[in-house]
Amino acid sequence: MSAIAVKSAQLRSGLVLPYAESGRPEGLAVVFVHGLADSWWTFEPLLRQLPATVHGYAPTQRGHGDAEVPADGYGPEDFANDLVDFLDAAGIDRAVLVGASSGGVAARMVAGSHPDRVGGLVLAGVPATLADKPGITALWERIQELEDPVPRAFVEDLLGDLASRPLGRGVLATMAEENRKVPARVWRETMRGLLESDLAATLRGILVPTLVLWGDADSVLPRADQQRILDAIHGSALVVYEGAGHLLYLEEPERIVQDVVGFAARVLPARPGGGGGPSV
Template sequence: MAVVAVHRAVLGDGRPTLPYAEAGRPGSGPPLVLVHGYADSWWTFEPMLRAMPSALHAYAPTQRGHGDADKPAEGYLPEDFADDLVAFLDHLGIERAVLVGGSSGGVQARIVAGRRPDRVAGLVLLGVPALLADKPGVTGVWETVRTLEDPVDRAFAAGFTRGLVAGRVAPGFLETVIDESLKAPARVWRETLRGLLETDLAATLTGILVPTLVVWGDRDPLLTRSDQQLILDAIPDSRFLVHEGTGHVPYWEDPDRVVRELVAFTAALRG
């Protein structure tokens, strides 16, 4: 089991300070940067980080407004998170990385891949939507989120989190994820989801020319196979892996398998 160390990245220039987890050690290939999704934190990747072989070097930042990161008054559009991601790479002196986006974190990851291909060696999308505004389940969540007040109701956060899972996940881990989601104030829940719904997500799929791996659970309650096909059709050098019996967050339900897939993907990049 890998050792996970937690640090803080002081990005400067008016940008927030971001906690980040690190596992593995520098190797011959580019490091992985794991990008969490909506109302999450670096903890969402903790099972994956623990399963990382020493040959992989991985970082998982908590994004602005979430977890223990700084919570500025504004800046919650996907492009704001993408700009922070580039600043994070700069802070750590990472010239090129494999960006691994989980859920909506894949939106900012693919924005960076499309705009700054010089900084991205490969892209992995784990349960990432092609589009969101067309999903009745998501627009239904918005009707609740738009009226949220502080403190965010734990029952709502717990229902939201547990609703993403189809298989078995350690109860203690799920409770940690719920606790982390409650660190985001109501305005961050609201403005982050508003940004995702109002952004032209189809446009964020254009111009991506780096090798891309798309992973999807076939029991995902939010995303259909046809939604994932939109990603595959838009990105020329993309491959598709299906996790049967898995929900929206395959890296919660089968982190060991996801790590094995990352090992194979990064090895192919070096080859």
């Protein structure tokens, strides 16, 4: 089991983001990017299982978890810009980006716009588009009605709906608490940004190796949605997790680690000195 250190990175904008880190500095750099309402804690089970050959990072995005909460800036492009700034602040020259759920939108935007910084892209339960998805429409209606403090019942119901298998009590409690840290307005503005953006356009121009991970019991994303990603990104490959739901990274962390580590070993050359740098 790898030890996890929690640090902070000050971005070029002045925004300070907490992040978790595990592994040796000389290891292959892998950056995990969480989705709406989550935090670095989403990847705690993965970070603990990373081998010594991998140097893992998991930043918490603006407005989420214990990160600073600016008054605005919750569109996909804002999160993508923060991700590039995080790579700079953490001293990461080149990494594999692992986007989970909506976090994959920011990750693929960076892969498309900064291919020199991205050795490979992993999309785990990431939508090609949010259009024509009844579950997302229903969720948006509920989010528009949220008030602070965000009700525990709302986040627990949401987590239960997204997973195909019961989550452990500890995982459910931690994720629910992290979700409840997100102000209602950040839930709304982040979801609004996703709905109002042309997500299909963010799939264009991606030339880095891409691995698509999808659970065939995903209640949000049908197989056809994932096929759109495969069709848009030349050479991308799909791995199906049978019986897993939308939260496949929480449901099958051991297998996610195995797939991510194997992918990183293929697309990132081993480098003396690794991808790590001094923290702030």
